[in-house]
Amino acid sequence: MSGKPRLTYINGRGRMESIRWLLAAAGVEFEEVFLQTREQLLKLGQDGSLLFHQLPLVEIDGMKLVQCRAILSYIAGKYNLYGKDLKERALIDMYVEGLADLYELIMMNVVQPADKKEEHLANALDKAANRYFPVFEKVLKDHGHDFLVGNKLSRADVSLLETILMVEEFKSDALAKFPLLQSFKARMSNIPNIKKFLQPGSPRKPPLQEKDIPSLLAIFS
Incomplete structure (x- = not known):
């Protein structure tokens, strides 16, 4: 595995999108793993990767982080996006x-x-x-x-x-x-890093559409 943060979620916005935004703003390249089946989600829970059996999951600095606020706070602190005091x-x-x-x-x-x-x-x-x-x-x-x-x-x-x-x-x-x-x-x-993230072909995800809901429910419900 490379030294890049590894993001595991669906291939869509949801609760991972703000994490993608913050990493991109910090100029950090990351890898993504997109779940497609409920079995993949259950396997992550069974092998101990998901502390509360919930996504998103971010693997960074040897940790497997879950819970969006914790992940965002860690990224902000690590990359000097969390104020001076x-x-x-x-x-x-x-x-x-x-x-x-x-x-x-x-x-x-x-x-x-x-x-x-x-x-x-x-x-x-x-x-x-x-x-x-x-x-x-x-x-x-x-x-x-x-x-x-x-x-x-x-x-x-x-x-x-x-x-x-x-x-x-x-x-x-x-x-x-x-x-x-x-x-x-x-x-x-x-801002250069943000401008890059806003360009076509970046990891930024499009809005979720109604047609996407059945496949999401098949994973999460």
Whole structure:
């Protein structure tokens, strides 16, 4: 096995996508193993690779890490994307956790019942426009720097850009009323490592489609 982190998940976004984003932003190349059957998932649990019998799994530095928050925190700390002190780390965690709530709303829209999907999406987009994006517009204004915390890239910036782009997949003008977020998006998207990740052919995954749900259920249910 090479020295690259090894990511085991499905060939799709889900809960691994933020991990892909953070590694890419850090300039770290990684390998991926895509599960295709439930038997593969069960085997990972049986051989002790999955501590809580849940994916995603990231093998890095001789460890088999599960649980997204733990994985993201480790990557952020290892690659200097977690602030310079405890105060900055607390702010980064606070921003990331807030964004995770919105991210979850958007991500879960595809699995809503057909008669609830439109309402669910409308609710998520309303919260983006009226609860979450105004917060980060104000943070950028009050902080007065290019980044959310301190004056260097952190996992909070990566998380915000990922979430913005996900929202824009459903509402292309989602940032129309947020000029500072528009500028933030442009700056972050042009950071070389991130720009590379946004190009076709990168490990970034497309949005999950309804047609993908049966194969996912066959693995996870």
